Amino acid sequence: MAWFKREKKGIITSTQEKKEAPDGIWNKCPECKKPLHYAEQVENKYVCHYCNYHLRIGSKEYFSVLFDNNEFTELFPALRSGDPLNFNDNKKYTDRLEESNKKTGLIDAIRSGHGKIDGQDLVIACMDFNFIGGSMGSVVGEKIARSIDYCIQHRIPFLMISKSGGARMMEAAFSLMQMAKTSAKLALLSKARIPYISLLTDPTTGGVTASYAMLGDVNIAEPGALIGFAGPRVIKETIKKDLPKGFQTSEFVLEHGFLDFIVDRRQMKEKLATFLKMMNN
Incomplete structure (x- = not known):
């Protein structure tokens, strides 16, 4: 079966010899579906450089973007959750x-952290x-x-970064009580x-939207963020009407007066x- 094989030098004859890219180096933009290299993501503040889609990131990435050095x-x-x-x-x-922790x-x-932004003290709590x-x-x-108590004690401004599906059902009323508690502290x-x-x-949805997320002296959002209390499907089924285009995006919420600014993460x-x-002045 010589005709079936490539025997010339320099031509790979087996897929086993191909080198795969290590996990985590490449991923795909959820919006435009184009490949993104991790190093480019970090450099561009985790924003797609093709379509400007703001990738979902966590406290580790936000702290690296915002805190000086x-x-x-x-x-x-x-602090750890119990099971009351x-x-x-x-x-x-x-x-x-335990699974989520692993x-x-x-x-x-x-996570909460105290650091500096452009030399100014700031406490950030990020979900x-x-x-x-x-x-x-x-x-x-x-x-x-x-x-918040720490901010009051040390006279430091507070930044809350919300990213949530709402109250945690496994804690029921204990979870809902956090809406009143955080609002009172604010x-x-x-x-x-x-x-x-x-x-x-x-x-940013559910009880988080209904409490501390909307209580800022300045309320800002990233472009294209989903912001609302109940989900679009639930609202549509309740009112029995089609929802406006772009409903519950940060742009829609800004237009209707619930936000002060939309800020690109690269300028955040x-x-x-x-x-x-x-x-401060």
Whole structure:
């Protein structure tokens, strides 16, 4: 079967000799479907350089984009969720927490850090969607509350980066209580005349939207982010009408007065530094 084989030198005769690209170096833009190299993503602040789609990122990436030299002190890193309701829906809540921890390396769906932006002190609390859909549980609410207390004690502005599917059903009423708790803490922050900037990213929904995400002195969002309380399908089924084009995108929400600005991630640090200078003065 000599005719079936390539025997000339320099021609690969087996797929086993092909070198595969290591995992994580390349991925595909969810919007335009074009290949993206990881190094280019980092350089472009995790924004597709073909279509400007803002890729979903977590606290690790946001801290690297915003904090000067990616230097910060993590606040309250040891807080962990309990299981006050002994929740078990085909899988124990404690098992879900352990699986998410192993998968993401995170303890819960939020991290807080104190660092500097353009030389100005700032505390950032950032949600991580990869941890049980960025759901708001007791630890999320407690970290936000403690971060606000830290800001009041040290007279430091507060930035909240929201990215969530809503309340965590495995904690039921304990999760919903975080809406009132965080809102009350933000009222104390306002009374102390300390700036609060809320950044809404894709997606920001449910109880998070109904509480701390919309309570900023300045409410900003990234382009194309999904922002709303209930999902479009639920709303459509409830009102029995077709929804407007672009419904619940940050652009739609801005047009209807619920946002102050939409800011491209590549200009985010510069804009935040400007806001902080204006507010501090």
